[in-house]
Amino acid sequence: MKITTIAFASALFLVGGAAAQDTAPNDAQIASIVVTANQVDIDAGKLAKSKAADKEVKAFAQQMITDHTGVNKSATALVKKLKVKPEDNPTSASLKSGGEENVSKLKGLKGAAFDSAYVDHEVEYHQTVIDALDKTLIPNAKNDELKALLVKVRPAFVAHLEHAKQIQTKLGKKGS
Amino acid sequence: MLFSGSGFAAATRATTHTVVIEGTQFTPGDLTVKRGDAVVWINKDPFPHTATASAAGFDSKNIAPGKSWKYRPRKAGVFPYSCTLHTTMKGTLHVE
Numbered sequence: 725m726k727i728t729t730i731a732f733a734s735a736l737f738l739v740g741g742a743a744a745q746d747t748a749p750n751d752a753q754i755a756s757i758v759v760t761a762n763q764v765d766i767d768a769g770k771l772a773k774s775k776a777a778d779k780e781v782k783a784f785a786q787q788m789i790t791d792h793t794g795v796n797k798s799a800t801a802l803v804k805k806l807k808v809k810p811e812d813n814p815t816s817a818s819l820k821s822g823g824e825e826n827v828s829k830l831k832g833l834k835g836a837a838f839d840s841a842y843v844d845h846e847v848e849y850h851q852t853v854i855d856a857l858d859k860t861l862i863p864n865a866k867n868d869e870l871k872a873l874l875v876k877v878r879p880a881f882v883a884h885l886e887h888a889k890q891i892q893t894k895l896g897k898k899g900s
Numbered sequence: 901m902l903f904s905g906s907g908f909a910a911a912t913r914a915t916t917h918t919v920v921i922e923g924t925q926f927t928p929g930d931l932t933v934k935r936g937d938a939v940v941w942i943n944k945d946p947f948p949h950t951a952t953a954s955a956a957g958f959d960s961k962n963i964a965p966g967k968s969w970k971y972r973p974r975k976a977g978v979f980p981y982s983c984t985l986h987t988t989m990k991g992t993l994h995v996e
Contacts, residue, residue: 787985794947794965879924880947883986 732818732852748864749813755803755870756810757819757861761853762792762799764823765846771830772842778898780891781839788846788884795877802873836898843892850885854878914972916940919991921949921963921983926991934996935976942968949983951991957981 749757765788772785803810810816826845833841857878865871915937920927922944933939941951943963951960951969957979960969973979973995983989 791947794945798946876923876945879988880945880986883924883988886988887986 732815732822732856749815749860750811751806751865751867751870752808752811753813753815754861754865754874755799755808756812756816757856758799758874759796759810760816760819761856762796764819764826765792765849766796767823767827768830768842768845768849771827772838775830775834776839776842777835778839778891778895780894781843784846784887784891785842787887791880791884795880798873798877802869806867806869808867808870836895840892840895843888843895846888847885847892850881850888854881854885857881914938918942919951920944921951921989924949924983924986924989926951926983926989929991930994931991932994932996933973935974936972938970938972939993940968940970948985949989950985951981952984953993954980954982 769785769788769792773782773789776782776785830838830842830845857874862871862874862878865874913934915933917931917933917937917939919931919939919941921941924945926941931939941949941960941963943949943965946965948962948964950962951958951971953959958971958973958981960971962985963969973993976995979993979995981991981993
């Protein structure tokens with residue numbers, strides 16, 4: 725399991741779970757996690773769009789930029805309307821640093837190695853975000869509109885995951 | 901020639917049907933229309949989608965958030981379609 729995924733999963737565990745008092749994320753923290761999660765994928769997508777060798781990987785990267793920017797636009801508009809200020813928390817911080825780590829690592833790669841590393845990370849990342857939506861973010865969202873937005877965008881992330889897996893398979897066959 | 905087409909009858913009774921694209925899904929997923937009716941796909945998601953027939957047929961190309969695309973089917977048949985950007989999204993257009 726990649727470092728990013730472990731860090732994110734354990735940060736969620738801290739925020740959402742076993743510790744004694746009520747540590748489920750509140751709406752302000754959920755908003756911050758969602759905006760950060762989208763931004764991390766936008767940043768990786770920008771790098772891949774310029775650097776990927778395979779055309780389909782480039783197109784996928786562009787789609788990540790487009791879709792996650794769109795979701796963030798909706799999320800930001802909603803929290804503004806609800807007068808909720810996104811609140812940084814251990815989960816959003818670990819997402820951010822994990823994302824920066826991934827980008828750093830990708831910058832040192834090129835060609836097929838870059839493409840594989842980028843896509844492998846996208847598969848893991850989208851799976852992790854979907855799990856977080858299901859286990860922590862959606863169940864704990866108190867505001868109905870925020871919850872509805874999370875539910876509404878979940879299927880797009882599933883589509884991203886499926887697409888990334890298809891590309892991953894294709895890239896896996898390319899070398900052989 | 902007079903009897904060849906749907907022209908007259910369809911023109912006087914054409915209906916407009918709406919397919920809503922929201923939550924990365926076509927609703928209704930299954931739609932039956934008559935030749936000459938209009939089908940309007942409206943994108944209520946915050947990112948683009950397409951409505952693209954799996955065989956040759958129709959292709960909306962990118963429908964931006966908040967925008968719609970209108971299509972008037974001329975040929976009867978069953979037309980499975982999907983979003984080329986999110987291939988988990990599938991629908992079927994039945995044209996009578």
